[in-house]
Amino acid sequence: MSELLLNDVSRWYGNVVAVNGVTMSVGPGITGLLGPNGAGKSTLLSMMAGLLAPSAGTVTLDGAAVRGDVEVYRRIGLVPVQESLYDFLTGRQFVRLNADLHRLTDAKGATAHAIGLVDLADAADRKISTYSKGMRQRIKVASALVHDPQVLLLDEPFNGMDPVQRRSMMSLLAGFADQGRTIVFSSHILEEVEQLARQVEVVVAGRHAASGDFSQIRRLMTDRPNKYVIRSSDDRALAALLLRDTSVRGVRLRMANALEVEADDYGTFARLIPRLAASNDIRIFELTPTDESLESVFSYLVGR
Incomplete structure (x- = not known):
């Protein structure tokens, strides 16, 4: 059981404030990070993953600072929103690369298992350059899962997936949540969050706007x-x-x-x-x- 805690977190780039004074706690289960494009969701996820240092405030995982702690990194899997991948690699090589970076004792077996989880075994030895957008999303998820993380962070994970792929991915994430893992995914689509998230955190213009289960958030929106x-x-x-x-x-x-x-x-x-x-x-x-x-x-x- 893992808990991410953001305490008065801000991040700015020069004079541009991307995230402003966000405080939230994310525990086991599935949390939806909901907000329009440009709201600061990707910046928040990058700070949760330790890729970005907060300009102010702290981000911790079970009391340990996320940024700069290799042991904490081993417990986190990140699926970024960026489309840029190593297109010259096959899907299997791409996932194996992350397995090797984590120095897994059975990198080959872990790679095969992660690829199987996202139903890409048949395409694993094709170059990523031949993948559709939905397949590229799924191979990114496989790479994030290869080291069996307790915390999974996904930035707009359903982009480009067809309805069958989306249902399969939602089922996979729900299964991980049932195992007690902590999962955070960002979306600007209300229906995605409604179908999957136990807890919803709403972010607008870099600020934390609302928090609660989906029925509470929906009520706030429709009663305005x-x-x-x-x-x-x-x-x-x-x-x-x-x-x-x-x-x-x-x-x-x-x-x-x-x-x-x-x-x-x-x-x-x-x-x-x-x-x-x-x-x-x-x-x-x-x-x-x-x-x-x-x-x-x-x-x-x-x-x-």
Whole structure:
């Protein structure tokens, strides 16, 4: 059982702050590091793996500083997001390289086992240059698993995988979690995190925005104010009706024959609109959410 602890961790590059004052604890099981692209997820994972030193704060694994400790490195496997691999090597040679770097006593057997875990035995002796994107992802996972780490860090691991490969990888990670290993994977896709993660840590603009199980995070996201553009057969009448409901914060008439509406809860609003339209003989021509990007959702969490 291993626990990663980040205590007030920051990382900056010159005047650019990539991670700002993040504190979190990651224990056994699967933790999803969720946030939009550019949020600082890769920087956090690199510091967890000991590849990057924090500019401030500490990162420890079971009380030992991660950075610069070879024995701690032996307990960690990292799957980076970068696509650059040694394309002139075969898949087997690539995984064996990491086995040799870890000085495993049975490097050949460990290599074969890791490749089998990701279902690439049939392609192991092909050059990586011939691999699809999904296969390249899987051979990176095999390389990270070859020394049987207790902590596995994966940066956007499902990129390029087809649905069958994705299900297989999720099953593999879930099995490792059941063994008591500590697994952290980053994603900007809510559905991936929902399917796999026990714990969710939300990161936005380098800051730790929220923490909890997926139902808690989903509730924070869906209960925030939501904005919509609505076009109907009678915008003024619809505006008056909407303003009577307590779930609607505000309504504004646009010049281009449309309403801008801000509502508290997506579910309540989704039930309200068809009921009002049907009971008052109003036709809805358009209902478009205007702030459903991950950036807007997560930014709301940061500002709470």
